[in-house]
Structures are given as structure tokens and as C-alpha cells.
Amino acid sequence: MISHWCKHWFELYPNEPAHFLQIIDEVIKNEDYSLYTNMRSKGLHAKDYAWPNIKQLYSEILHEEDWCILMDIFFAYPDKINLIYYFTAVLVIEHRDVVSGIEDPEELASYDFSA
């Protein structure tokens, strides 16, 4: 698991893998441009709100059953490691109403998306 999915995380250690987190911003930009501009105006970047969850593999924000289902998907497509980053982008777009009202990156990072 670590050697396959997480090996890129340590390339820029101790900094976060900015080039992969950029994927999240790009996906949101392509799929929901208004949300993207909204988040940019508030200074919300992927490394602020997404990285805290990604580095824990979403175990903090998902319930046990949901987390296992998520791992099922990751393990079913071992050749698509970017799914980890797409998942955050999908979560943010799916909860765009809530995300639009959040201004603090930490608040967004701790938001329970499974609710």
C-alpha cells in the first residue's frame, strides 16, 4: 500500500506533494469553475484543505464502512493511483453548497463529508 500509493508523498518530504495536490485544483477548475474561483478568492488551496485528509487516507472524515468501501475502490484499480486525489475533488464538488460557505481551510479539512 505505502510503496505503491504513497511513494510519491515522500518525494518532497517534509513538504506536501504539491504536484499531485495540483490535480485536485485542476479537476475542480474543469468541473466547477465558479466553485474554483470562489475557493481561490478565499485563499483555499488543496494543500490546506485536502492534504490533511489525504495523508490520513480519509480515515478521520469517513465512517468505518464508508472507508472500507473507499479502500475497495482504490485496491480494485491499483494502476490508477490518482483516484485518491480525484476523490477529494469529487467530495468538494458534491458538497459545494457547504464548501462555498466555509472560509477557513481548517474548517473545511475537518468537515465530515460522510454526514
Added chain:
Amino acid sequence: MASPIPQATNYGHNTNLSSVTEEVGDGFEQSEITTTSRKKQRMHSSIYNPQFHQQHIEEETDLEEEEDEFESEESEFSESTFVSNSQYNSQYPGSQVNAWHPPQGWKREQEFRSETEFDTVRSPEPGSSIDPQMNDRFENWASTLKLPNNTHAFRQLVKKGIHPAFKYLYEKYPIDNKQLYEKYIHILSCVAHWSEFMTNVEYFPVLVFPFVKLIEHSDVVI
């Protein structure tokens, strides 16, 4: 040649194979004496059992080329292929062979289980909160990811003990469940022994914890 260090596998019997030595990391290496005695054993096994000789002639050739033949022993441990000690000693007067024989119903995996509790494949505990269906899921994960299930390497890492970096793990991650905590700290130590770099990653314990907590049936899978 490898230096004599503790036995690789204690088969639980007094044997001349107990002199099998190992080197941590690179796998097994055997002393010349052991290898020679084993070759003798195989040679004379083939005398008494011609079928054995035909079936395993290729493996014997390989043995001469490389000594690291530990894995191939598995296929050869059947009682019919071994000569009893008394037979051998009567055939060759003056020799004092005390060859090892697998006990009745011997299975290598079972021996591994008795080595340490940290590499066992356990059935779900009675008071376990994990749904049995979840165990099926974890087994599916292991098969999907084609995990090597390298029990031997895992045992070597467990034997190294708790890594100094995680000695005071309870201060940062207080876990009430003692059993879970011990399992957690051993898994972390294994990875730390495997790669020292991981001790520097502050979020690594959090990353591992869900797997440690949920996957109860086998530590090797983690």
C-alpha cells in the same frame, strides 16, 4: 560464510539441521557441513527410493549450483523420501547420522504460527467487533493486491523488536486496548526497521492505524 546466529526455524526436534544458520535480510545461508550432510541424505534417500531420484533429479542439480534451497524443502518433506537413521547407520557403519524427520501431520505454516503471535492467521476473537464479512473483504484485498505474504521476512522484522522511534508511542497515541496497542507498535516497528525514513514521517502512524485496527485476522497482510 554466515556467522552462527540463532536458528532460523526451530522445528522442535533434535536434528542435525539445527545448525542451519541465517543472515538477516538476505535470507538463508547454510554452513558447508550442513549442506554436505543434506546432500548425503538426499543421495541415500534416492538409493532407497528410486522414484524419488527420478522426480527430484532436477532439484538435486540445482542444489549443487546454489545452496539457497530452503524453499524447495517443502516439496520433499514426505516420509517416504527419507531413510530412517537406523537404516542409514546400519548401511554405513561408523556413521552417526541423526537426520531430521518431519513429525506426523507436520505443516510448515503451523510451525510459523507457533513462533510468535504476531504473524499468525487468527480466527476472529469471540468479543471482536469486526463483522466476519469484513474479514472476507480483507482477504479479498490481499488477493487483489497479490500480497506476497512473506511470513519469513515479517518474522525477521518482528524479532528486531520495538523500534526506538516508537518506544514512547503511547504518549502521542494513547490506546486503551493493550492488545491493539502492542499490535500497532509492532507493525510500526516492522515498517521502521524496513525503512528508517518512515520514522521521520509524522503522519505515518495515523496512516497505518485504520489498517491495524480493522485487519484482525493476519498481521502479515498489514
